[in-house]
Amino acid sequence: MKKVLVIEDEAQTRDILVESLEAEGFDTICAENGRVGVKKAQEYLPDLVICDIIMPELDGYGVLTTLRQNLLTQKIPLIFLTGRTTDVEQFYGMDLGANAYVTKPCTVEALLAAIAKVCELYTAVKSV
Template sequence: MIHESSKKILVIEDDAVTRNVFLEVLEAQGFNSIGAENGLAGIQQAQEHLPDLVICDIQMPDMDGYSVLTTLRQHPDTGIIPFIFLTGSNTQADLRKGMELGADDYLTKPSTIEDLLRAIAVRFEKQALLKHWYTNNAHQLSLPLASSTNSESIFPSIPQLQSVFDYIEDNYHQGITLSDVAVAVGYSPAYLTNRVAKQTGETVNGWIVKRRMAAARPLLKNTNKTIEQIAIAVGYQNTCHFSRQFRQHHGISPKIWRKQQEIFESSKNGKLQLIKNRGSLEKLVSLGR
């Protein structure tokens, strides 16, 4: 397994034997390991050291793993730290509860050292992929028409979801789906949907559609491109699909919306010309006196 020796991993486990075994294995693998004997100590260690990964038992006295995760997710500094649960239960209800709170993975007790190292490797590999994507995409916009659409900022300012919105911003015109976004940010589609909906009241697919609509409006208003050309430009392979979603968001078809904008612009220009003519007439009357 390849990893950076500077990676810090916090192990929160009330059983001293299990905790020490994990810490020794991680140290032997070159990680900087930190131990905590209970949930409260784990939160303090996480806030102090800001580890790259947290491994936490669920069943602990005083403060269980769910409470630890909830507390960490409420603070910007610790809210995005990858989190792996250790649990003696593998029921669907327990797994779902952890994922809804923001857990990234589960290890069921008893688990082998190989299971532990594999889960860690997968998490860091996903982080590396995301970092690679940012490196290659942060300073470039692949959509030539971006300058005409960036004026409509539709994404909320939520640091924990910035990677989600950045990926949508850079790729919405390529026909991306929820699954593409989930892979890019290292979460399962179901968990990502719950997380985004909980913090924004909107789904990931909803944000993709909103961004496409924001890009479509100036193209309809300011260009002579056909509806089909605009649909392709904002990420749709099917013009009917684009028209249907546009109608759902605006109450009318893109063709009628464009016509309304033309009428509005014509009316506005007519009023401006009338004002100019009125001003010129007043000047003439004044000169004639």
């Protein structure tokens, strides 16, 4: 996976994510809220989406639901990166179809490990 869409409303967090991912060789696209994120996902068809949950205009759950309903975007892996830390929230996100759930704050290494795991699983499923 090379092209990653980062959907994060906090500019500083978004900038750190983009910088960290680009340092690891990923091409990044970013969006400042869920509505813009959905549009960019449909336009650019990224290989992976990293998405916050608590955002204005359209929250992360809405982003995931919208992406899963569109034939072009329904199979794009999505990792939630969020401050929502309860088990109920994590189960809900995974039940909606998230491929991984990483809680903030997290290290770059933890996020990269989640990305690697999702990429590994996604590649295995595509080859079946």
